[in-house]
Amino acid sequence: xxxxxxxxxxxxxxxxxxxxxxxxxxxxxxxxxxxxxxxxxxxxxxxxxxxxxxxxxxxxxxxxxxxxxxxxxxxxxxxxxxxxxxxxxxxxxxxxxxxxxxxxxxxxxxxxxxxxxxxxxxxxxxxxxxxxxxxxxxxxxxxxxxxxxxxxxxxxxxxxxxxxxxxxxxxxxxxxxxxxxxxxxxxxxxxxxxxxxxxxxxxxxxxxxxxxxxxxxxxxxxxxxxxxxxxxxxxxxxxxxxxxxxxxxxxxxxxxxxxxxxxxxxxxxxxxxxxxxxxxxxxxxxxxxxxxxxxxxxxxxxxxxxxxxxxxxxxxxxxxxxxxxxxxxxxxxxxxxxxxxxxxxxxxxxxxxxxxxxxxxxxxxxxxxxxxxxxxxxxxxxxxxxxxxxxxxxxxxxxxxxxxxxxxxxxxxxxxxxxxxxxxxxxxxxxxxxxxxxxxxxxxxxxxxxxxxxxxxxxxxxxxxxxxxxxxxxxxxxxxxxxxxxxxxxxxxxxxxxxxxxxxxxxxxxxxxxxxxxxxxxxxxxxxxxxxxxxxxxxxxxxxxxx
Numbered sequence: 001x002x003x004x005x006x007x008x009x010x011x012x013x014x015x016x017x018x019x020x021x022x023x024x025x026x027x028x029x030x031x032x033x034x035x036x037x038x039x040x041x042x043x044x045x046x047x048x049x050x051x052x053x054x055x056x057x058x059x060x061x062x063x064x065x066x067x068x069x070x071x072x073x074x075x076x077x078x079x080x081x082x083x084x085x086x087x088x089x090x091x092x093x094x095x096x097x098x099x100x101x102x103x104x105x106x107x108x109x110x111x112x113x114x115x116x117x118x119x120x121x122x123x124x125x126x127x128x129x130x131x132x133x134x135x136x137x138x139x140x141x142x143x144x145x146x147x148x149x150x151x152x153x154x155x156x157x158x159x160x161x162x163x164x165x166x167x168x169x170x171x172x173x174x175x176x177x178x179x180x181x182x183x184x185x186x187x188x189x190x191x192x193x194x195x196x197x198x199x200x201x202x203x204x205x206x207x208x209x210x211x212x213x214x215x216x217x218x219x220x221x222x223x224x225x226x227x228x229x230x231x232x233x234x235x236x237x238x239x240x241x242x243x244x245x246x247x248x249x250x251x252x253x254x255x256x257x258x259x260x261x262x263x264x265x266x267x268x269x270x271x272x273x274x275x276x277x278x279x280x281x282x283x284x285x286x287x288x289x290x291x292x293x294x295x296x297x298x299x300x301x302x303x304x305x306x307x308x309x310x311x312x313x314x315x316x317x318x319x320x321x322x323x324x325x326x327x328x329x330x331x332x333x334x335x336x337x338x339x340x341x342x343x344x345x346x347x348x349x350x351x352x353x354x355x356x357x358x359x360x361x362x363x364x365x366x367x368x369x370x371x372x373x374x375x376x377x378x379x380x381x382x383x384x385x386x387x388x389x390x391x392x393x394x395x396x397x398x399x400x401x402x403x404x405x406x407x408x409x410x411x412x413x414x415x416x417x418x419x420x421x422x423x424x425x426x427x428x429x430x431x432x433x434x435x436x437x438x439x440x441x442x443x444x445x446x447x448x449x450x451x452x453x454x455x456x457x458x459x460x461x462x463x464x465x466x467x468x469x470x471x472x473x474x475x476x477x478x479x480x481x482x483x484x485x486x487x488x489x490x491x492x493x494x495x496x497x498x499x500x501x502x503x504x505x506x507x508x509x510x511x512x513x514x515x516x517x518x519x520x521x522x523x524x525x526x527x528x529x530x531x532x533x534x535x536x537x538x539x540x541x542x543x544x545x546x547x
Contacts, residue, residue: 023168023169023171023172027172028284028285031175031277031281032278032343033175034182038196039349040344041186043267043349045270046130047193048267048269048270049126049130049266049268049270050126051196052269052270052273053119054134054197056251056254056255057122057138058145060251061142061145062144073239074153074236075295075296076303077236078093078157078160079299092232093220094222094223094224094225095225095233096232097150098226099228100150100153101149104149105146108142108143111142115135115138115139118138119138121255121259122134123269125259125264126262133194137193137194137197140197140201141197141200144200147201148207151207154212154214157218159295159296160218167211170208170211173203173210174207175203176203177200177201177203177204178196178202180199180203181196181199181200182196182199185198186199239385256405260406260439261436261439264413264435264436265436267353268435268436271356271357272360272439272440274340274357275357275440278357279332279361279364279368282325282329282332286372287321287374287375290317291375293317294314294376294379295383297313299383301383302383307462310383310462311465315469319469320533321372322470322473323477323531323533323534325368325369325372326477327477327480327481327484327518327522328368330365330484331519332368333362333366334485335514336362338510339511340354340358341354341358341504341507342504342507342508344357356428356431356434356436356437359428359437361440363437363440363441364444366448367443367444367447373451374447374450377455378454380462381458381461389461393450393453393454394450397446397447401442401443401445401446402442404438409436409438411438412435413433422434422437473531476531477526477531477533479529480522480529480531483521484522485518488514490517492510
């Protein structure tokens with residue numbers, strides 16, 4: 001039974017995306033529970049600022065060597081090797097595993113030593129005591145990218161063999177590790193936020209362990225092979241260097257945002273952290289799930305010279321993401337204050353934190369469709385081993401984001417006209433400093449800009465990717481979303497007199513009732529408008545129910 005579970009294989013992109021979306025939903029629910037526990041125990045104060053800031057250096061390692069290298073370069077290369085020589089493909093895995101383990105340990109050790117200087121740059125607004133705790137927490141959490149690096153290679157194997165079910169459990173175990181840290185390690189001997197850091201390391205270790213056995217079942221056998229001159233190593237570095245530059249730029253962007261936030265007001269880093277995590281809920285469930293599920297097929301079809309199948313798979317995934325993410329973004333925008341109050345509104349998380357976090361979330365929602373589509377488009381480039389184009393576009397977007405971040409924060413701090421305008425729109429009257437909202441606004445504009453550039457260059461690279469179909473679907477989706485939005489607003493006001501909206505359950509049921517009404521209106525409208533995506537979703541659900 002356990003063996004069958006570990007070796008469950010998906011047959012289509014939709015079924016793979018469905019499994020990933022379901023597991024992502026569970027993982028995100030655990031993530032919300034994690035953040036609720038963090039908010040209740042630490043609020044949006046100095047300890048949470050320290051925790052969020054301490055992630056910057058480990059994230060730098062993770063994104064540059066893992067997300068920027070192994071994840072995007074390994075699967076296309078493994079696909080090519082496996083089609084030619086299965087035995088050599090498994091040898092290649094051992095070479096990559098050993099070399100990247102060495103590099104991750106080396107890189108983490110260097111950053112461990114340099115941590116004091118890096119933290120001084122990342123959080124210039126912190127006092128000495130806060131900086132010291134940030135340094136200690138950073139050094140502890142530098143263990144996590146080592147585990148994640150190994151885990152990502154096993155993930156690539158599971159992706160190739162369509163073992164998405166067990167792969168999807170990894171982030172769930174990661175969140176469970178952090179929750180364990182909050183509940184049991186943080187209170188132990190008053191470890192506090194340091195105990196949460198131990199939970200992060202535990203979660204990363206579990207993320208690795210859960211994927212090892214299924215990878216072995218796929219045929220992998222570990223060998224001690226270590227040679228920087230091995231042909232695949234040179235190729236993987238060639239593929240990852242441009243992407244690494246892009247990811248490094250994104251990480252510098254986050255470091256700059258953190259540095260700016262550390263100089264605004266206490267809690268600004270935490271507010272950005274909380275709102276950014278909420279906006280990633282639909283992005284992770286929808287955008288990342290479809291991009292991850294589509295990537296193996298895109299890699300295989302392009303490697304086999306099947307351009308028509310490649311374009312069809314890309315277009316279908318693009319439209320399915322649009323069908324789900326646009327109404328999700330609209331729903332989140334309408335219910336942003338309810339979401340923040342439900343998830344974070346308890347313990348040390350006060351009213352001004354709720355207002356500012358909801359405002360940032362609302363601004364993030366403006367670009368949520370772009371942020372969800374970018375991973376799929378980037379993987380289309382990666383599938384035909386072009387990492388340079390998305391890298392260049394990413395770097396340009398990062399530069400734009402940094403410039404806009406400085407500009408908007410300055411305007412919100414010193415321009416009373418612009419600050420008053422934003423306070424009126426976002427209903428933030430009475431809050432002295434809303435400068436952190438400028439960081440979210442800069443992020444949203446840069447994300448939309450990045451999406452537009454990616455689409456233009458993709459068209460130049462491969463020609464028409466069924467743009468007409470995508471346009472027709474988009475118009476139907478927008479029409480159904482507008483009807484849904486009207487229904488959600490109406491439902492909120494209709495149910496309000498029957499509930500005590502000053503309590504958690506009152507807010508929860510009001511938002512839940514409005515969401516259900518909105519979803520029903522959206523699905524009904526989409527079916528009435530004869531949306532192909534609605535038909536595909538209905539067909540997939542019926543097949544699952546009959547299975």
